[in-house]
Amino acid sequence: MRIRAVVTIGLAALIALAGCGDGATGRPVAVGSGSTVTGPITVFAAASLTESFTTIGRRFEAAYPGTTVTFNFAGSSALATQINEGAPADVLASAAPKSMAVVVDAGNGAGTPTTFVRNQLVIAVAEGNPRGVAGLADLAEPDLKVALCAQTVPCGAAAGAAIEAAGARVTPVTLEQDVKAALSKLKLGEVDAALVYRTDAKAAAADVDAVEFPESAKAVNDYPIVALKDARNAAGAQAFIAFVLSADSVQVLTEAGFQAP
Amino acid sequence: MRTARVPVPLLVPAVLGLIFLVLPLVGLLARTPWSTLPARLAEPRVVEALRLSLLTSTMATVVCLILGVPLAWMLARASFPGRRLVRALITVPLVLPPVVGGIALLLALGRRGLVGQWLDTTFGITLPFTTAGVVIAEAFVALPFLVISVEGALRGADSRYEEAAATLGSTRWTTFTHVTLPLVAPGIAAGAVLCWARALGEFGATITFAGNYPGITQTMPLAVYQTMESGDLEGAVVLSLILLVVSVAILAGLRDRWLTAP
Structure with a gap:
């Protein structure tokens, strides 16, 4: 037992060393003023x-040994409220400039937000599209249950804009607090369709199908990212943002269905 | 008794405990926008959420009374195999996080749920996203409160009255309606108020099972949450204040039963 434990520790040390090497050579380490990037980084996204971001966070930790990236994922407006009320965060990645403006206008941003990706809505339906939804107009059918995000979160605002652009009349059965909650109601079979981001439909491709519709081009969401004024780990925040903007991360994001800005 | 000196090791934590409970409420009052309060209270969505909350929590209490009083009687008076297990099962929603209750309700009564599927195909009834769904979510969470307090009242009641009624030839049903119920009426009333208050504050099971739509499923706690999320802190404070006032009013009404309890 003891020998085995020693071997395990040795292996772990080797792996850790290998991680260091990789970080020193392969990844974009030269960030900011050369201050060392270490410690915990809290990202509200x-x-x-x-x-x-979970993938990008793991890669970041590998590239910067000694860092740990913790995420708080929620609806963008909830994140903005939390930050303005003093929640400890280093970085905010929002799904809409409007939610970002709430934080920046309150003087809680450090620097100007950078748009790092864009996202578009699709109509998510149950696998195989049993109700034959082809476009926004089909969502007006009275016996078709639709989940939207609440108007206060970006996916809800985008849905409102797209529905208006299409001149459709959609009466949702529920206004969910964030896009993932809307998608869960669809996965559970409680609704027949949900307006969600293309990326969310893609992440849930095993359970849901995505129906593209032309009006979504009228409601494209820009995703801004910013370091926060009260960041406890300012160097870490800058390094994380630079990492998100790097080619590797952009690839992760576009593979998930985002568009480069 | 009252004049006895309170030992310092008890006094200090006791005062801290009191401050701990009261301070957040003071914080709420401190941020209340008193000048815009009347206008805010008259907003249609506030009125709508309050109306829905009062309606659903009252209906949930009625449901709980109809189901809960007999259940409490069974636990207190009847002896049957597995009674301990039944009591344990009844208290589960008490310790279960309400959001878990909401998921469980979806899996049981949702459109694809165990029973919900059958309700949908046979009667065309779907409960999620309806006001009835809100009542069910609230009743699920609040029922244990009623059962436990009524059972306690039944156990505390003198069973000799019931025995006397039985020796005089009264049936068990007549005994229940004419002797037991009047005997434990105060206990039932207290349980009902507690149950109503719990239903009024219900959030997790409601938003998970019944969704969130103004006028249909958006009760006060959901409206508070959404207002807070949208960055309208002032609006959230106003809505919270209403719930606080209602809760304090209930507590005042219960003063005799709970605050001077033996």
Whole structure:
């Protein structure tokens, strides 16, 4: 037992060393004023970034040994409220400039937000599209249950804009607090369709199909990212943002269905 | 008793405990926008959420009374195998996080749920996203409160009255309606108020099972949450204040039963 434990520790040390080497050579380490990037970094990010940011966070930790990236994924407006009420965060990645403006206008941003990706809505339907939804107009059918995001979160605002652009009349059965909640109601079979981001439909491709519709081009969401004024780890925040803007991360994001800005 | 000196090791934590409970409420009052309060209270969405909350929590209490009083009687008076297990099962929603209750309700009564599927195909009834769904979510969370307090009242009641009624030839049903119920009426009333208050504050099970739509499923706690999320802190404070006033009013009404309890 003891020998095995020693071997395990040795292996772990080797792996850790290998990680260091990789970070020193392969990844974009030269960030900011050369201050060392270490310690915990807290990132508040829109719910629609859950999958891609989790991947990017893992890669960041590998590239910068000694850092740990913690995420708080929620609706963008909730994140903005939390930050303005003093929640400890280093970075905010929002799903809409409007939610970002709430934080920046309150003087809680450090520097100007950078748009790093864009996202578009699709109509998510159950696998195989049993109700034959082809466009926004089909969502007006009275016996078709539709989940939208609440108007206060970006996916809800975008849905409102797209529905208006299409001149459709959609009466949702529920206004969910974020895009993931809307998608869950669809996965559970409680609704027949949900307006969600293309990226969320893609992440749930095993359970849902995505129906593209032309009016979504009228409601494209820009995703801004910014370091926060009260960041406890300012160097870490800058390094993380630079990492998100790097080619590797952009690839992760576009593979998830985002568009480069 | 009252004049006895309170030992310092008890006094200090006791005062801290009191401050801990009261301070957040003071914080709420401190941020209340008193000048715009009347206008805010008259907003249609506030009125709508309050109306829906009062309606659903009252209906949930009625449901709980109809189901809960007999259940409490069974636990207190009847002896049957597995009674302990039944009591344990009844208290589960008490300790279950309400959001878990909401998921469980979806899986049981949702459109694809165990029973919900059958309700949908046979009667065309779907409960999620309806006001009835809100009542069910609230009743699910509040029922244990009623059952436990009524059972306690039944156990505390003198069973000799019931025995006397039985020796005089009264049936068990007549005994229940004419002797037991009047005997434990105060206990039932207290349980009902507690149950109503719990239903009024219900959030997790409601938003998970019934969704969130103004006028249909958006009760006060959901409206508070959404207002807070939208960055309208002032609006959230106003809505919270209404719930606080209602809660304090209930507490005042219960003063005799709970605050001077033996």
